[in-house]
Amino acid sequence: MIDTFCARFGSADGMRVFRAPGRVNLIGEHTDYNLGFVLPVALNLATYVATAPAADGRLRIYSEDRREMREWSSSEISGLARARHWTDYPIGVAQQLIAAGFAIEPANLLIRSTVPEGSGLSSSAALEVSSALAFLNRRRLPPLDLARLCQRAEVHFVGMPCGIMDQYISIFGREHTAVEIDCRSLEHRDVELPAGITFLAVNTMVKHALAGSAYRERVAECAAAVEGIKPRFPLVKSLRDVTPEQFESVADLLPGVIARRARHVVTETARVGQFVEASGGGDLKRMGALMVESHRSLQQDYEVSCAELDFLVDRALGIEGILGARMTGGGFGGCTVTMLRPDAVPRFRQEIATAYEGKFGVTPAIYPCEPSAGAGEVLPA
Ligand code: GLA
Numbered sequence: 001m002i003d004t005f006c007a008r009f010g011s012a013d014g015m016r017v018f019r020a021p022g023r024v025n026l027i028g029e030h031t032d033y034n035l036g037f038v039l040p041v042a043l044n045l046a047t048y049v050a051t052a053p054a055a056d057g058r059l060r061i062y063s064e065d066r067r068e069m070r071e072w073s074s075s076e077i078s079g080l081a082r083a084r085h086w087t088d089y090p091i092g093v094a095q096q097l098i099a100a101g102f103a104i105e106p107a108n109l110l111i112r113s114t115v116p117e118g119s120g121l122s123s124s125a126a127l128e129v130s131s132a133l134a135f136l137n138r139r140r141l142p143p144l145d146l147a148r149l150c151q152r153a154e155v156h157f158v159g160m161p162c163g164i165m166d167q168y169i170s171i172f173g174r175e176h177t178a179v180e181i182d183c184r185s186l187e188h189r190d191v192e193l194p195a196g197i198t199f200l201a202v203n204t205m206v207k208h209a210l211a212g213s214a215y216r217e218r219v220a221e222c223a224a225a226v227e228g229i230k231p232r233f234p235l236v237k238s239l240r241d242v243t244p245e246q247f248e249s250v251a252d253l254l255p256g257v258i259a260r261r262a263r264h265v266v267t268e269t270a271r272v273g274q275f276v277e278a279s280g281g282g283d284l285k286r287m288g289a290l291m292v293e294s295h296r297s298l299q300q301d302y303e304v305s306c307a308e309l310d311f312l313v314d315r316a317l318g319i320e321g322i323l324g325a326r327m328t329g330g331g332f333g334g335c336t337v338t339m340l341r342p343d344a345v346p347r348f349r350q351e352i353a354t355a356y357e358g359k360f361g362v363t364p365a366i367y368p369c370e371p372s373a374g375a376g377e378v379l380p381a
Helices: 002-009 074-079 088-099 123-136 143-158 165-172 211-229 244-253 256-280 284-301 307-317 342-360
Strands: 016-025 040-053 058-063 068-073 107-113 177-182 187-192 198-207 322-327 333-340 366-368 376-379
Touching: 002 040, 002 058, 002 107, 016 123, 016 165, 016 333, 040 123, 040 165, 058 074, 068 074, 074 088, 088 123, 088 143, 107 123, 123 143, 123 165, 143 165, 165 177, 177 256, 187 256, 198 307, 198 342, 211 244, 211 256, 244 256, 256 284, 284 307, 284 322, 284 333, 307 322, 307 333, 307 342, 333 342, 342 366
Parallel strands: 058 107
Antiparallel strands: 016 040, 016 376, 040 107, 040 177, 058 068, 177 187, 198 333, 198 366, 322 333
């Protein structure tokens, strides 16, 4: 990055590099904006942002992947409108930092990422968090405030009404453990995974155009479910508050589609706790079964899966040594996450790739899910 930075900007004097990881979510999908629980793992795939001061009052951002440079006067950042461009992520974050009282200093930024874009492994949050750290450039912001600030950038500037999972895990990720996040209290605890298993993400290599609009639709449907449940249970503020028993007692009063959406969220929130419990007891079979239940619920009740994801899950379950599989992230493409015995890895890689190529004519990329550290400064160490 030092060489590229020099070639691009003439000098790397005073250069620092900040890193923020992508994530894979093990269970708890579409529960974060319903203030429920999620169980993600920070990956060793990450976005790196190098930054050094610019003497000429400009802010320049170069994306290595896109081979594209954009620049502004640092004084115009606060007035920029959304451009429907990758720079919306760093600019949205910059505007939120300005609103929080942090000036955006003139600087040159170089972005490099190993998080595959559009893969459902949270390349957006990795870009937001790494940019925020580069703009802050060692100025202090409490980690939870940083997560919320990056989420606000995505909701208000990018226009995606996401929950807090991706930004949160990118910051609070830890080596060797998954992290259970309570998306209401915004507290978390590390969840050590049992020995004798490993996780792989398998990329469908597709991102269906529906993803953004369907996400917004689901957020609205969940709000409608809350409104429909409130007359019977007035204390309910979000679907997080609804127990499976309460849900069954009101399900018939809700419009069919709304009831199915709510059933997914209510059962999925319960599944996170069950998965953590099974993990604590080393019950691999139960963990795998819960992953599959989660996928079926996303497929049939929440309707955010697609043929490619379903194929990868169904096919994985037929391979020896595979304990569980499900889609991960927002859906409509992106990745599945598969839980398997370490000795099954080579066989799984080969069989799943061959099957997927045979069916869809594309080679799926496969990534090991090694629980990794959250965001921070990586250079100088
Ligand atoms: C996307 C969003 C997250 C979360 C997941 C689904 O990744 O950014 O906030 O809602 O989808 O669990």
